[in-house]
Amino acid sequence: MLNKIFNIIVEQGVDGYLISSVIELLGCHTQAKTYDELLIRTKEAIELYLDERKSFKPTNKFLSLQRTDRSRVIVQNNKTGFDDVN
Numbered sequence: 001m002l003n004k005i006f007n008i009i010v011e012q013g014v015d016g017y018l019i020s021s022v023i024e025l026l027g028c029h030t031q032a033k034t035y036d037e038l039l040i041r042t043k044e045a046i047e048l049y050l051d052e053r054k055s056f057k058p059t060n061k062f063l064s065l066q067r068t069d070r071s072r073v074i075v076q077n078n079k080t081g082f083d084d085v086n
Helices: 035-052
Strands: 008-012 018-022 029-032 064-068 073-077 081-085
Antiparallel strands (some): 073 081
16 A cells, blocks of 8 residues: 555534545545544555555645635644634
């Protein structure tokens, strides 16, 4: 497996399961009941994804995470922390 760090979004589904999505690997998702189990399954999903696509080179690059409360956008920047953007 590539020695690479991947960015993962973790969400909780309406059924209570935790869902992970690997940002750089389009379509690479998994789910589990616990956070520890989710991390194990996510690593397995990444390995399987890359094994199936041996010549795959990720094209997406993670830049930031944004949240909004409808009146402003809060940007989390990897380099500087949180910056408010109105």
